[in-house]
Amino acid sequence: GAVVSQHPSRVICKSGTSVKIECRSLDFQATTMFWYRQFPKKSLMLMATSNEGSKATYEQGVEKDKFLINHASLTLSTLTVTSAHPEDSSFYICSASWGRGETQYFGPGTRLLVL
């Protein structure tokens, strides 16, 4: 149980384009979803927290207009990287939790490469 999927697993795009990443909880209703960014050989950096039906809460230093997060249902959250640039290239990982929410289950991650 507690399976989280992400799509796509990897994406290559041109600089200036927008990319959407989907995060789905497959066997539970996720009241809260989190989006992380991870650089090679580094730890996970929380970007934002989203609750179903509410606006996402962004961490300090994360541009909310660049990283648009939508949590439209209890099983789906999306991260859109707008006007992507090479410095946005990274490994993006979502996680989901339910109820009291302390346990987070992570998706497999999405590798984004911006050329």
Add this chain to the structure above:
Amino acid sequence: QQQVKQSPQSLIVQKGGISIINCAYENTAFDYFPWYQQFPGKGPALLIAIRPDVSEKKEGRFTISFNKSAKQFSLHIMDSQPGDSATYFCAASYGATNKLIFGTGTLLAVQP
């Protein structure tokens, strides 16, 4: 105060040996301490977690030891196997936000 310090950065253990990874925290409001295992190119997978009212928790070959007064906790992997070779992250959170604060990670290599 929000940091979780993790050591060592890397660890090499012989097959069958014990792998030990340590973490320390400052924020006494933390009330949930999970450990995650991550393989290259994959998302982290929850291994085991503990709350501060328990000093030790064991699940199979994985054990968390928790020292509340020292604000430290550690992961012990007994009978380490080559398949355990991965990066391990400790983390901490507290109920107000449930945001996980991750340690810097430990790259474990188990040699056959």
